[in-house]
Amino acid sequence: MTTPLDAAEPAVQAAGSGDGRPAYRGTLRYALSKAGGALLSVAMVIIGTFFAFRLLPGDPVRALAQGRNMTPAQLDLERHRLGLDKPLIEQFFDFVGKTLRLDLGTSYEYKRPVIDLIGDRIGATLLLAGTGLAIAVIFGLWQGIRAGWRPGSRFDRFSTGVSLVLWSVPTFWLGLLLLMTFAAGIGPIPGLFPTRGIESVDAPDGFAYLLDVGMHMVLPCLTLAAVVYAQYLMVMRSSLLEEVSQDYVTTARAKGLRDDDVRRRHAVPNALLPTVTLVFMRIGFVVGGAVTVEAVFSWPGLGQLFYEAIRVPDFTLMQGTFMLIAVAVILMNTLADVVYHVLDPRVRSA
Numbered sequence: 001m002t003t004p005l006d007a008a009e010p011a012v013q014a015a016g017s018g019d020g021r022p023a024y025r026g027t028l029r030y031a032l033s034k035a036g037g038a039l040l041s042v043a044m045v046i047i048g049t050f051f052a053f054r055l056l057p058g059d060p061v062r063a064l065a066q067g068r069n070m071t072p073a074q075l076d077l078e079r080h081r082l083g084l085d086k087p088l089i090e091q092f093f094d095f096v097g098k099t100l101r102l103d104l105g106t107s108y109e110y111k112r113p114v115i116d117l118i119g120d121r122i123g124a125t126l127l128l129a130g131t132g133l134a135i136a137v138i139f140g141l142w143q144g145i146r147a148g149w150r151p152g153s154r155f156d157r158f159s160t161g162v163s164l165v166l167w168s169v170p171t172f173w174l175g176l177l178l179l180m181t182f183a184a185g186i187g188p189i190p191g192l193f194p195t196r197g198i199e200s201v202d203a204p205d206g207f208a209y210l211l212d213v214g215m216h217m218v219l220p221c222l223t224l225a226a227v228v229y230a231q232y233l234m235v236m237r238s239s240l241l242e243e244v245s246q247d248y249v250t251t252a253r254a255k256g257l258r259d260d261d262v263r264r265r266h267a268v269p270n271a272l273l274p275t276v277t278l279v280f281m282r283i284g285f286v287v288g289g290a291v292t293v294e295a296v297f298s299w300p301g302l303g304q305l306f307y308e309a310i311r312v313p314d315f316t317l318m319q320g321t322f323m324l325i326a327v328a329v330i331l332m333n334t335l336a337d338v339v340y341h342v343l344d345p346r347v348r349s350a
Contacts, residue, residue, distance in 0.1 A: 027338075027341060027342060030338065030341050031338045031341075034334045034337050034338055035334065037334070038330050038331065038333075038334040041330045042326075042327055042330055045323060045326040045327065045330070046096060046099055046323065049319050049322055049323050049326070050091075050092050050095050050096075050319065051092075053313070053315055053318050053319060053322075054088065054315070060082070060084070060108050060312055060313050060314060060315060061075055061078050061079045061082065061084065062075070082108060095319070099323070102115070103115075104118075104316065104319070104320035104323075105316035105319070105320065106316060107309075107314055107316055107317045108312060108314045108315070108316060108317070109308070109309070109312050109314045109317065110317075114316055114317055114319075114320035114321075115320070117305060117317065117320075118302065118305070118320060118321065118324060121300060121301050121302050121304070121305045122301070122302055124198055124299060124300050124301040125294070125299075125301030125302045125303065127198075127217070128217060128220055128221060128224070128293075128294070128299055128301060129224060129290060129301075131217060131221050132220070132221045132222075132223075132224030132225045132228065133224070133225075133228065133282055133283065135221065135225040135229070136224070136225040136228035136229035136231075136232060136282075137229075137232060137279060137282075139225070139229050139233075140228070140229035140230070140231070140232025140233045140236065141232055141233075141236050141272075141275065143159045143163075143229075143233045144232060144233040144234070144235070144236025144237040144240065145236060145237075145240060145263070145268055145271075146159070147159045147160060147233065147237045148236060148237040148238070148239070148240030148241050148244070148271070149240060149244070149263055149267070151241060151244075156237075159233060160233075160234070160237065162230075163229070163230035163233045163234055164230070164234075166226050166227055166229075166230040167227065167230040167231060167234070169226075169227065170292075171223060171224075171227050171290060171292045171293060172292040172293075172295070172296055174223050174226060174227065175219070175220070175223040175292065175293055175296035175297065176296060178219050178222060178223055179195060179219065179296070179297075182218075182219060193215055193216075193218045193219050194215055194216045194219075195219075195297070196297060196298035197216060197297075197298055197299070197300065198213060198216050198217075198299060198300055199212055199213055199216060200212050200216075219297060220293050220294070220296075220297040220299055223290075223293050223296075223297075224290055224293055228282060231278065232275065232278065232279075235274060235275055235278055236271065236272075236275055239271035239272070239273075239274045239275065240267060240268065240271040242271070243266075243267045243268075243270050243271045244267060246270075248266060249262060249266060249267055252266050273340065273343060276336060276339055276340050276343065277333075277336040277337070277340055279336075280332045280333065280335055280336030280339065281329070281332060281333055281336060283332045284328045284329035284330070284331065284332030284333065290303050291303035291304075291306055291307055294307070295307045302321055302324070302325070305317065305321055306318065306321040306322065306325075309321060
């Protein structure tokens with residue numbers, strides 16, 4: 001039978017061949033235009049990052065001098081060493097020049113290159129946020145399909161209600177609630193899961209080590225997945241409800257196709273298209289991690305690193321981690337636009 005995607009394909013082919021040029025060139029032009037917009041966004045991020053963090057209260061030199069009896073002359077010498085005594089505009093051009101050379105500076109607090117600190121922490125963030133995202137996508141789309149295909153059913157009402165509650169719950173509050181419920185223990189009953197870090201102090205080797213890391217991941221992963229999966233469920237449910245009312249679904253049913261076949265072969269593939277953008281957007285946030293979740297569970301990732309940088313304040317570390325998060329989101333949003341353009345012929349023919 002013919003679906004909206006099939007019906008739109010001839011028009012797309014005609015649009016691509018009407019002037020003698022293949023259709024893929026239109027996609028290439030679209031991708032290049034999106035890449036240009038992404039570069040402009042990255043430039044704005046670089047400019048905004050420098051000035052935004054300079055507005056934060058606090059003197060990083062005095063913060064680093066806490067616990068040490070330093071004279072005003074010594075403070076001025078430390079400020080000169082960090083380059084904070086230069087005019088703001090000179091600091092800005094130094095920052096832009098180093099950033100273009102992929103030099104994110106040296107951390108005030110750790111006395112190490114920021115790029116090295118990010119390299120040490122990004123693995124833990126990808127492990128935690130990537131696992132949480134995968135769980136959220138699988139369960140969110142599965143429940144969204146079931147709820148959208150049988151609107152008004154008991155499963156639909158229950159899953160929609162739970163997802164709306166989770167969507168509105170602050171992430172840090174949910175993390176603290178899970179800590180109190182599953183980690184702190186009740187009376188003589190010990191906690192079920194570890195409360196902080198990525199591994200135990202006396203972590204074993206081999207498979208036992210993987211099991212230990214997995215136990216540490218349970219609560220932070222559950223916190224991340226619970227909030228994010230609600231978004232996928234609601235978006236998938238809404239998209240599927242729109243497809244169910246389309247003529248091609250009614251025609252497929254009238255032809256005698258099984259209900260499962262109509263859902264799997266016709267309705268769900270079209271309903272999945274709007275979720276592509278959301279999935280890629282969340283992939284961008286995977287690189288940045290979840291600052292609140294990593295702070296609550298003391299997970300040694302980029303989110304925790306960013307939290308520590310704000311506490312000092314450590315300008316170079318804040319700038320480096322924030323730019324990585326922002327650039328990752330911009331790149332994933334751009335990729336989502338291009339993929340959506342490739343997947344949906346109706347977008348290409350517009």
